[in-house]
Amino acid sequence: MTPADLSRSVVRAVRCAVEDGELPAGVVVPERVVVERTRPGGVGDYASPVAFGVGRGAGVAPRGVAEVLAPRLAALPGIERVEITGAGFLNFVLAGSSVAEVVRDVRARGPRYGFAPDGEPRARVVRDAVLRIERSQADRSQGRPVGGGPAPVAPVAKRDGDVVARYGADAAAWAMLCVPAHETPVFPAWLLVQDESSEFFRVRYAHGRARALIRNAGQLGFRPDPGDVDGSADALLGALVDYPLVLEAAAHHRAPERLVRHLVVLADxxxxxxxxxxxxxxxxxxxxxxxxxxxxxAAGTVLAGGLALLGIDAPDHL
Structure with missing residues (x-):
């Protein structure tokens, strides 16, 4: 089970608990649930405060909500254990994902790895129409899209001038997206540096290195084949497993800087x-x-997909 799967599983658990009468009928089932890496000193792999939001809306103590949800979630495949801490935090220990499983998933989804399922047809049609309508009204709201977009979006400082002409469209976009929307973006000199001191360079260079490894392996007469990898892959595997959760959080919080930060982690x-x-x-x-x-x-594929979501090119050669 991936972290993004876990988030959706928690939503389903709340819905089923309401339908089965274990939670009050007045409980509003959330569309999304926050699932985050457990902080230092915490329990398990991931944690969620969902019980607090659900309990507040229904007049039920968060721990009571957590006690209803925990056994439902603990019974799901891919979850080894669920523990309740504090006033009602749910803590999850997931069954480990093998390297081969993650790689096969990335291969099957390609650049769409980590994307949420398309969902119910009418919801998708309505959502897409709302997004188009928001875009049609953005100018009238002085850069603040109606309907809950990033608000406000700080403009580029006048002193920075034409940043696209100076840095190029991709580097300028990176600088604009790597800080929260309400903060004024900064355009440091390293945007133009072509070495690993630049985060922007490292992310695109890492994609190029993944493509170069494929070419070099072809020259040596072998091709990629998913399988077990030793402990040298732990950091890379963790970044790939967390990627869907980062995408979900970036969408939920309308915070592309979360994706930017994770691409740096993955590239490194x-x-x-x-x-x-x-x-x-x-x-x-x-x-x-x-x-x-x-x-x-697989890592190169995910880097290319993440850069594409940011509107930035992922060249095979740098």
Whole structure:
């Protein structure tokens, strides 16, 4: 179970508890549920404060809500244990995702890895119409889209001038998106630097390195094949597993800077991992090399998809 699956499972658990009469009929089932990495000193892998919101709306103590939801969630495949802490926080220990499972999922979804399911047809049609209507009215609201967009959106400072002409469209977009919408963006000199001191460069370079590893492996006569990978992949695997949850949180909070930050984490993990992918010296390609290559390829796919969501190009060569 991925973190994004966990979020949707919590929503379903609330809905079923209401339908079965375990929670009051007046409970409003949330559309989304916040699930976050457990903070230092916490319990389990992920935690959610959902019981507080549900309990407040229904006049029920959060711990009572948590005690209803915990056994339902603990019975789901992929969840090893659910614990309640404090006044009603739900804490989850998930069954570990294998590298092969994550890589196969990325391969199947491609750049759409981490996207939420399309959902019920009418909801999708209505949502898309609302978004188009919001865009049609953005100018009249002085940069503040109606219906709950980022409000307000701080403009580029006049002193920075034409940032697209100076830095290029992609670098300028990165700087505009890497801070919360209400903050004035900063355009540091490293946006133009073509080395790993620049976060913008590192993310696109990591994508290019993933593509280069595929080309280099082809020259050595082997292709990627999902399989088990040793502990050298832990950081990269964790960043891939968390990616769907980051997308969901970025959408829920209308905060693209969350995606920007996670792409940096993913890129840094890939750049560290790249040295374990190809055979060294007289070493012959093995199943382990093919599995590592498949993981690097998956990371490159996710980087390309994340950059595309930000409206930024992901070149194969830098």
């Amino acid at each position: 993990a890939l750049l560290d991992f790249q040295y374990h992918v190809l055979p060294k010296g007289d070493e012959k390609p093995s199943a382990a090399h093919r599995a590592r290559l498949a993981l690097a390829e």
